[in-house]
Amino acid sequence: MNRRARSLLGVALPVSAIIIFVVLLAFSLMRLSDIERNMRLEATQNMLWVISRAHVSSLQLGEAVAGILAGEVDPAGMELRLNVFLSRLALLDDGPQRRRMELLGASASLDALRGSLPELASLLKDAGPQTMPRIRALLSPYNAALTEAANKAMVAEWDDLGSTLDATRKQLWQIIISMIGISLAGTVLCVHFVLAIRDARQRTRLLNQEKAFSELLIGSSGEGIIAVDMERRCTVWNEAAERLFNVSAGRATGVALGDLSGFFEVDRIEKAIGEALRGGAVALLDQPFFPDHQSEPLYVDLRCFSLRDGGRIMGTILLISDVTERRAVQREIADHRDHLEQLVQARTQELDAALTRERATADLYRNFGTMISHQFRTPLALVDSALQRLVRRRDRLTPAEILERGTQARSAIARLVRLVESTLDAARLDAGQIEVRSQACDLGLLVADICTRQAEDMGGRRITVTPPVDGPPIAHCDPVHAEHILTNLLSNALKYSPKETLIGISFTVDQSRIACIVTNTGSLGGALERDALFDRYYRGSNTEGCPGIGVGLYMAKALARLQGGDVCLQASEPGTVRMAMVLPRSVCGSGAVAAASVAQEPA
């Protein structure tokens, strides 16, 4: 049976049963009312008694007449019997009794007797033996008629009673059948109601189960679930809300939200709840919440939805999630990302530096190649030229010419050897194979010694040495390296200045350092050239025609820094180049010299 037919039967069956119940009940009541009405007996239905009393009074009247004749009855007794007789006659002639007598066919004799009453009265007044036959003749038909009427009345009353009993029995059977119908309809209704009650109980049980399940869901939810009515009084407050706000459900129920926690009095939270109570849906994320029982703030997500019953808004439901941990994790992820970015940036800088170094190395090799092609080819060409001339003119050459050519060749070879040594020095420097043995060293003596030893290479150039005014310039350095540096500086000054100009050497001294300054006339290129002056294998624009491989200043600066000092180009008037070797005056002054040189370097 499908659902529709079943529900139709569920309605039609009880309605039909109720209709049958009501109809049968009304029918039964109607029949009972009929029976009740038929049960009333009227006095006229007791006609047998009335007739018999009339008959008796008639007979008693006759006896009274006989009694008078015998002297046994006085006139008063006679009158009493007559009155009783007349009274019964009048009763039979009254409306209801008269109609019954007519039905019984006895009315004619009554009327005849009534017509004879004056005669009877006069006969009784003068009662005597001679009037007796007439009195009996008058009363006799009356008595016979009453006897017959009594018979008929008895039959009629019994017939009436029988038919009444038949009708009553028939009505009672109808009522019994109706009662059976009522009972059946009642049984159907009872069964229906029992089934309906069972169904309702089952539905109630299911509903209670669903309610319990919902309560379990709400209770076990990790999310705070709060419901409020239109007056913002709390109606639902689950366990998560208890933990979050440290308020029990028993205390929260029926209390206004604002009285439970200051969180709900925050302006934007109040507005969100108000919006939900007007039918909107609001979500507020990462809201700070300061619980009473801890100093650290929590962060919660708040979602508000309106609760509706049909179209009517009953209140709102608030879902509150503690997102403090999530927020902390997000912050950690952000920090990690920042750290990674810093790492990438640092690594990028390192890579950029490596690239720069690679480029510098490429430049180095390119400069080295250029230097080799220029500086090594020239002496080789000189040697080759001398040897060719010796070969071509082998027959005509004098010993002096041979010596000259040989000397030229050897000078060129010696230059090559120096170039190779310089290159090897630079390689050793790069490899960290140069040792420094610092000690107290008089730079004045060192300069004088160098000037003396290089006098023959100077081609008669004049060098003026200006010693410091306050004693000998004692530096803390390795004398070998200091000589190497000064030789390089002096060699450069001689090479890149006009032959007629002076070379000046002076000293400046302060608390921690001592500088030996080599000054020559000349010029340097632009700022780019000044920056590249100390690069290895770099040769300036003013070095055309001068032998060299471009490692002198590089070596000088590197050696000075190894000793805690520096070599730098100092500011000077135009047309003058001032190159300074700065060295520490003592062990502890080396740091200061390095710092000062770094500061001066950009100049």
Add this chain to the structure above:
Amino acid sequence: MLADSFGQAQPLPLPSPAAPILSVHGSVARANADGAAHFDLEMLRALPATRLETTTAVTDGVRRFDGVLMRDLLAHVGAQGKTLTARALNDYAIEIAMEEFDRFDILVAYEMDGEPLLPSDKGPLWIVYPRDRHAELQDIRFDYRWVWQLRWIEIR
């Protein structure tokens, strides 16, 4: 002796009627002959009259009765008892509980429709129940208490 019985002021003695139509025997405080209270029509008419309109079981239509309330009559003779036996001229006798006269306004009628009740009909006296005022009186068990040709009453 009568005054002693009831503890009241001495009741006036009942006049002795020449031709009584009603005699109250038995437990009565006031009597006029042979320990019974005898009334003629004049004496009954001297009591407070009451009128009652009702149908009867043996006549057609509503009839108007004039007479005296049975309880007034019984009080007048100082009747003390639980049962009243009414007896008619033809010796028809019926017992009636005395309390019934307090529950209903039961009349001892001497006139019907303004005409005196005659001994040759239902007179001279007829016990009439207020049948139309009380549905419970419309019952055959009350109809037989409508004693007509009433002549004797006995109080027990």
